[in-house]
């Protein structure tokens with residue numbers, strides 16, 4: 001029987017690439033996003049179900065998750081949706097700080113809360129897409145990095161809480177990946193192939209993690225490009 005997954009951030013970048021790998025791995029996928037206009041290729045997979053909603057609308061999210069998971073096993077939750085606002089901390093707008101904290105941290109906590117009982121029943125997996133910023137100092141990205149450090153802290157504690165029920169929790173820490181995440185920044189991932197990641201690299205990490213022997217859990221997985229470069233937008 002196909003396993004069932006719920007993936008946030010499915011409409012773009014890393015989440016979209018993860019959905020493609022999950023499709024190859026025969027998962028049924030409920031992919032959450034607001035705008036799927038750049039993800040038409042996912043629709044060709046009959047196991048992909050597009051779930052259009054704003055994750056920041058908590059009551060709508062709760063209703064939708066209940067609807068999806070009613071009478072169904074849930075094997076995998078991928079918390080991938082995220083937003084980034086960068087710059088000197090005093091220059092970031094309060095509403096953008098709130099969007100980062102809610103999207104990058106609150107939503108994964110709420111989704112886990114809603115689905116953990118189901119994941120215990122299936123000995124399921126939670127993949128939290130954090131960032132290398134979770135473990136380092138991030139001048140010009142202090143708030144973004146704090147949300148990712150919070151997500152990583154949550155993952156660690158959750159694993160210790162849920163491991164005895166067979167639940168696996170992995171934090172994935174990607175370095176700069178060429179996606180739309182930097183739409184609000186004055187920098188972006190390098191165009192040089194060896195100095196940036198592409199979404200498919202992170203999806204490959206997901207395939208590796210999900211293919212591991214069931215007796216082991218990969219709790220943290222860092223993915224970096226060979227070279228370190230950041231490109232200033234012209």
Ligand SMILES: NC(=O)c1ccc[n+]([C@@H]2O[C@H](COP(=O)([O-])OP(=O)(O)OC[C@H]3O[C@@H](n4cnc5c(N)ncnc54)[C@H](OP(=O)(O)O)[C@@H]3O)[C@@H](O)[C@H]2O)c1
Pocket residue numbers: 008009010011012013014015032033034035036053054055056080081082083084103104129130131132173174175176177178179180181182189
């Ligand atoms: N790119 C990098 O360098 C990098 C590095 C480390 C970690 N990450 C993390 O990777 C994750 C994926 O980001 P990405 O790089 O793939 O960027 P992206 O292409 O901008 O994708 C972000 C995804 O989040 C979804 N999203 C954001 N806010 C939402 C909301 N309120 N409701 C529903 N969906 C929402 C977007 O959906 P819609 O567009 O449809 O709203 C989109 O699918 C993020 O958590 C990011 O922090 C990225």
